[in-house]
Amino acid sequence: MNNENSRNLYDLALQYIPGGVNSPVRAFKGVGGNPLFFKAGEGAYLIDVDDNRYVDYVGAWGPLILGHRHERVVLALREQLEQGIAYGASTEAEVTIAKKICELMPSIERVRLVTSGTEATMSAIRLARGYTKRDKIVKFEGCYHGHVDSLLVKAGSGSLTLGEPDSLGVPKAFTDLTYILPYNDVAALESFFSGQGEEIACVIVEPVAGNMNCVPPVPGFLETLRELCSRHGTLLIFDEVMTGFRVALGGAQSVYAISPDLTTLGKVIGGGLPVGAFGGSKEIMDLIAPDGAVYQAGTLSGSPLAVAAGLAMLEVISEPGFYTKLESKAKLLLDGLEQRARTAGVPFSTNQVGAMFGCFFSVEEKVTHFSQVMQCNLDHFQRYFHSMLNSGVYLAPSAYEAGFISAAHGDEEIQKTLNAAEKAFSTINK
Numbered sequence: 001m002n003n004e005n006s007r008n009l010y011d012l013a014l015q016y017i018p019g020g021v022n023s024p025v026r027a028f029k030g031v032g033g034n035p036l037f038f039k040a041g042e043g044a045y046l047i048d049v050d051d052n053r054y055v056d057y058v059g060a061w062g063p064l065i066l067g068h069r070h071e072r073v074v075l076a077l078r079e080q081l082e083q084g085i086a087y088g089a090s091t092e093a094e095v096t097i098a099k100k101i102c103e104l105m106p107s108i109e110r111v112r113l114v115t116s117g118t119e120a121t122m123s124a125i126r127l128a129r130g131y132t133k134r135d136k137i138v139k140f141e142g143c144y145h146g147h148v149d150s151l152l153v154k155a156g157s158g159s160l161t162l163g164e165p166d167s168l169g170v171p172k173a174f175t176d177l178t179y180i181l182p183y184n185d186v187a188a189l190e191s192f193f194s195g196q197g198e199e200i201a202c203v204i205v206e207p208v209a210g211n212m213n214c215v216p217p218v219p220g221f222l223e224t225l226r227e228l229c230s231r232h233g234t235l236l237i238f239d240e241v242m243t244g245f246r247v248a249l250g251g252a253q254s255v256y257a258i259s260p261d262l263t264t265l266g267k268v269i270g271g272g273l274p275v276g277a278f279g280g281s282k283e284i285m286d287l288i289a290p291d292g293a294v295y296q297a298g299t300l301s302g303s304p305l306a307v308a309a310g311l312a313m314l315e316v317i318s319e320p321g322f323y324t325k326l327e328s329k330a331k332l333l334l335d336g337l338e339q340r341a342r343t344a345g346v347p348f349s350t351n352q353v354g355a356m357f358g359c360f361f362s363v364e365e366k367v368t369h370f371s372q373v374m375q376c377n378l379d380h381f382q383r384y385f386h387s388m389l390n391s392g393v394y395l396a397p398s399a400y401e402a403g404f405i406s407a408a409h410g411d412e413e414i415q416k417t418l419n420a421a422e423k424a425f426s427t428i429n430k
């Protein structure tokens, strides 16, 4: 496959942009080689600057649940462009989308729009601290909540430790208030809460972990978490930036029937434009400025363009049967991948929740823990990734990212992917 234009652009980018990219994972550090530069998206396909076409399973890292340039989203954007781009003041559409979000997620009675997922989690944590008048927070190993200082921490595997920053520039003092617990470990939750539950402002969790590949919650994990938070006056924050409108119309909270105190959203609700949101009960949300004393603001919050795209997207995904169809397509894909891996003798397993999935190399049982994710065979993944890329299938360039399928992926694209995978698996065992 000819990648000359991408290579040249990458060389140029390296001269002006740190690492040549505007977000680290785009740089292909996890797989080696040069990142591709894209010039267009069309349904299930991405087109790079060398005119190669790829079936896309990244979907802009989640938002594009309808595929690229869905006609309803494009139309909504065109119409809004004719009206105005930004006013820095209130609009009817932002009320419509807020009402729609509250209807789709009953745990949300009031919702505030922001511009990214990071902003949503940062604001939700501040609100939880303000509401509970407590400082300490809990997150889980392997969960990502954006690049908020106090959330940029994971722990040494399995053990319960005080937070050590993952990044230079984050003062230790900022993360001293962050505790890390192992994901899907009910016993660790119980023993932690029996010790210091009363001091914890909030627990933030990805209800389906999607930033250590895709790891669904084990039965009892979210239920225990809900119960312990309620008992200790701790707020439960579901970070549904990835899972919201992705695993089901009502998000992971509808799939697992758990009502969090606060929810953070992003990705899908912007239809591909920069949007985030956080919401919860009226009582908690009333504490946000201007009515309350927890400050939060944003120049471009509720951007008319982003809201127009988001509303168009929400209308389409609210149509009956939308998720059933998407889910069965993902299942078809994953069953096909597992079967081809088995035939080729490559250790491989998959996880799936709705339109979100994970593929794991070198583990054959179901993956439920961070430590199993870490045992994934990186060499196999890299060879698979590059072989798939060469066959015209674009996967996330990291073994620790979830995969996404869109409504634009049809039988033809799935078949193309499976044919590519058959070839990729056969090269792994050579």
Ligand SMILES: *Cc1c(COP(=O)(O)O)cnc(C)c1O
Pocket: 115, 116, 117, 118, 119, 121, 144, 145, 146, 147, 206, 210, 211, 239, 240, 241, 242, 266, 267, 276
């Ligand atoms: C992507 C993501 C974020 C961060 O969102 P940005 O828009 O990249 O700031 C936060 N939480 C989760 C679960 C995510 O997947």
